Amino acid sequence: MLILKTRNELFDFIQYINAKNLSLGFVPTMGALHDGHLSLFKRAIEDNQYTIGSIFINPTQFDNQNDLLKYPRTVEDDINKLESVGCDAVYIPGVEDLYPNGLECDTIAMNGLDLVMEGEFRPGHFQGMATVVKRLLLQINPTRAYFGEKDFQQLQIIRHMVCALKLPVEIVGMPIIRESSGLAMSSRNMRLTPDFKKKSIFIYQSLLKAKELSSHYTPQKVVSKIEKMYLNTDLKLEYFTIVNEETLLTANTFDDCKNYRAFIAVFAGDIRLIDNLQIR
Structure with missing residues (x-):
């Protein structure tokens, strides 16, 4: 090479x-x-x-x-x-x-x-x-x-x-490549403590939960429910949002003709991690 x-x-x-x-x-x-x-x-x-x-x-x-x-x-x-x-x-x-x-x-x-x-x-x-x-x-x-x-x-x-x-x-x-736990692979993962690396698995789990909830609730309601889930963790949620994939504008409703993606940024200790998932 x-x-x-x-x-x-x-x-x-x-x-x-x-x-x-x-x-x-x-x-x-x-x-x-x-x-x-x-x-x-x-x-x-x-x-x-x-x-x-x-x-x-x-x-x-x-x-x-x-x-x-x-x-x-x-x-x-x-x-x-x-x-x-x-x-x-x-x-x-x-x-x-x-x-x-x-x-x-x-x-x-x-x-x-x-x-x-x-x-x-x-x-x-x-x-x-x-x-x-x-x-x-x-x-x-x-x-x-x-x-x-x-x-x-x-x-x-x-x-x-x-x-x-x-x-x-x-x-x-x-496509995103994930560790066996579901945590999105990132160069920052090597800086996570063993404890926070284990806790950070919750990030992907919360995205999967948002996908599940999107079948029953509006985007705003899904966001609210996910935000509440982070109140009981040691992870600090910076933002969680659902947007139109093409425009990246906040979704107010789900249109069957468009694609929607959930985005998240979280602090695991002092390490900032991001992830996303197409939910609709």
């Missing part, structure tokens, strides 16, 4: 791919790879003649600098995992490769998709995320790029951005 550490090294690799007119799959990550990430790489390898990943902990998408400092950094282990699944190359740029003029975000219109849920509680997060994804897509020019549905709001924003900017890349969303 090629390990590309500068924009110039990446450019040489991309030129080789383009000269041979080969399809290229791309999986952007911030490292600390787990089976959820690897599922994206396996799909990219199936779909394309070459596959490249990136590892870059993007400073502009952290609204909490302490969270940035504590984010797991496991590059050697990540490289070993990518080699084990057959990835062809990994791009590990420095900050200067993606932010040559300093840590500034591009102005990217998101049609309001960035103003709810994560956007409300993490101001600036999506501008930082969209900036780095756009710059990576422009540098790599892949045929397809792969993103997990665990960050479903991010996925919808990227789809909108790619369409608005007319970028020639297919965005592929992939």
Whole structure:
């Protein structure tokens, strides 16, 4: 596997791919790879003649600098995992490769998709995320790029951005990969204490309960019932909401012609976890 550490090294690799007119799959990550990430790489390898990943902990998408400092950094282990699944190359740029003029975000219109849920509680997060994804897509020019549905709001924003900017890349969303307990796989899980890791199983259980309740109650009533369930736990609920999948706007009623998804953010001690589930 090629390990590309500068924009110039990446450019040489991309030129080789383009000269041979080969399809290229791309999986952007911030490292600390787990089976959820690897599922994206396996799909990219199936779909394309070459596959490249990136590892870059993007400073502009952290609204909490302490969270940035504590984010797991496991590059050697990540490289070993990518080699084990057959990835062809990994791009590990420095900050200067993606932010040559300093840590500034591009102005990217998101049609309001960035103003709810994560956007409300993490101001600036999506501008930082969209900036780095756009710059990576422009540098790599892949045929397809792969993103997990665990960050479903991010996925919808990227789809909108790619369409608005007319970028020639297919965005592929992939299902959430869960631990045997149901807990959504996340790089943050490795920071959970054993006690909170066990208690965090309740997050997925509450999403399944919301799906069950949605057959009998309005969205607002389902949200109210789930919020009450968290009053009796050691988990601190930041938000629980049910939205239209396409617009990400709060659902007031359930329309059989539309898809609805429940989203949740929870603090397990000082670790913030998110999850979501299509409920209708």
